[in-house]
Each structure stands twice: as C-alpha cells, then as structure tokens.
Amino acid sequence: MGDLLTQGLAFMLIGMLVVFAFLILLVWSMNAASAFFKRFTHLFPEQPGASNLKKISSDYADIAAVVAAVTAYSQRSAD
Numbered sequence: 001m002g003d004l005l006t007q008g009l010a011f012m013l014i015g016m017l018v019v020f021a022f023l024i025l026l027v028w029s030m031n032a033a034s035a036f037f038k039r040f041t042h043l044f045p046e047q048p049g050a051s052n053l054k055k056i057s058s059d060y061a062d063i064a065a066v067v068a069a070v071t072a073y074s075q076r077s078a079d
Contacts, residue, residue, distance in 0.1 A: 037044070
C-alpha cells in the first residue's frame with residue numbers, strides 16, 4: 001500500500017513539474033514573440049480595411065428588424 005502511495009505521489013510531482021515547465025516555456029515564447037513584433041512592426045503594415053470594427057453602421061434598420069422579429073415571435077409563442 002505504501003509503495004502505491006509513493007508511486008502516486010511521484011507521478012503527481014512529475015506531472016505538476018511538466019505542466020509548470022510547459023507554462024514557463026509558454027510565457028517565455030509569448031514574451032519573445034511580443035518583443036519580435038514590437039521590434040519589427042514596421043515590416044508588417046496594417047492592411048487598409050482589414051478591421052471590421054470600423055464598419056459599424058449608423059443605420060439602425062437591421063436592429064429594428066431583429067427587435068420586431070423577436071417581439072413578434074415572443075408574442076406568438078405566449079399565446
């Protein structure tokens with residue numbers, strides 16, 4: 001019984017160390033990638049129109065149509 005408990009604790013310790021080493025490697029690689037892209041950002045120009053955030057419409061017709069459809073559905077299902 002004691003031998004199985006010792007093996008279980010050893011496996012747990014080895015597993016935790018492997019996960020900890022992987023997380024350290026992950027953090028290091030993310031920091032290295034961040035430093036690379038900060039240094040060479042001039043080589044990666046942003047494409048015009050690549051972002052969808054600037055395409056927000058001031059026309060609320062789509063929103064009104066969705067609200068009307070949800071209202072009609074909820075009134076129909078309530079009956």
